[in-house]
């Protein structure tokens with residue numbers, strides 16, 4: 001995973017992300033199994049966890065992507081897997097959240113593994129800077145889709161009133177492919193009721209997983225200029 005990105009907000013925003021990550025990592029206790037999220041905010045958390053490991057904390061991490069695994073290895077965070085155990089706590093980012101703790105995730109195409117790890121965790125802690133806060137969710141909903149099923153998933157998204165946009169990468173010609181080998185698209189809606197849309201998308205055959213996390217997050221640590229607000 002590349003270094004935490006500067007995606008427009010500059011140092012101030014990076015400081016908010018780090019504040020949020022530090023607040024979440026402070027919850028980790030000796031002996032915990034920790035789900036390691038993906039993305040720039042989660043990366044701050046993995047690095048902060050690495051510092052605590054350096055100071056003697058005994059934890060094992062379960063990465064949610066090749067990227068978060070790479071950061072954990074760099075930071076000497078010992079790793080385990082869902083074959084062996086499940087997380088006591090997962091710390092992961094989000095692209096948007098609302099007051100009901102509905103999340104949109106998958107800006108980095110990792111939402112399928114992230115949802116598996118989150119649903120397996122006892123405690124789901126989301127780390128964001130304050131720019132992710134929304135009154136009503138309307139962010140495009142990431143979809144991991146079987147390549148073979150793209151035409152029928154596109155049709156179903158359009159029937160639901162959305163636009164289906166396959167995600168493309170500048171790094172190489174063609175579609176973004178997830179860590180699981182599937183293509184990634186975004187379903188674009190003007191606005192939506194997150195639980196209702198999540199139910200609909202759960203029922204679309206060919207969608208491996210969508211990025212709406214409804215009823216999954218226990219708390220959101222919102223990094224602000226002057227500290228961290230924990231929303232429960």
Ligand SMILES: O=C[C@H](O)[C@H](O)[C@H](O)COP(=O)(O)O
Nearest residue numbers: 039040041093106107108110
């Ligand atoms: O697929 C990526 C994940 O869901 C990320 O946690 C999400 O996109 C937020 O990333 P960032 O903290 O970089 O904004």
